[in-house]
Amino acid sequence: MILQHKFIENIPRDLEDNTIYISLEYCTAIHKCVCGCGNEVVTPISPKGWKLTFDGETISLSPSIGSWELECRSHYFIINNEKKFCKNVYNTNTFSLKKRLKMKRKRRR
Ligand SMILES: [Zn+2]
Secondary structure, eight states: OBOEEEEESSOOSSOOTTEEEEETTTTEEEEEOTTTTOOEEEEEBSTTSBEEEEOSSOEEEEEEEEOTTSTTOOEEEEETTEEEEOOOHHHHHHHHHHHHHHHHHHHHO
C-alpha cells in the first residue's frame, strides 16, 4: 500500500486514510495509523524527534513509528511513501533464541 503525502500549512480536522500531512510551518507530520484503526499519529519533526526526508517524489520518516500508546501497538517505518510493518523484534529474538537452545541440546545428545 502506497501512502501519499501532502505539504500543508494547517493540519486539517479530518485526515484522509493513507495520507501523511506535513506542516513545515509547525515542523510536524500527522497521519492516521496505517493499521486502519483510525487513530491519529503525530510525529514532531525535530533534531530529537523524527527526521523527514523528501527526495522530490516521496517522503520517508525516521526513526520508525511505534504507537505503543494506541491499542493496536502498531510499529512501522514509512520509507519512500511505503509503510513497512516491523515484526515484533522481542518475540523474534526470543523465538530464535529458544530455537538455538533446542538445537544446542539436540547436538549434545
Ligand atoms: Zn493502529
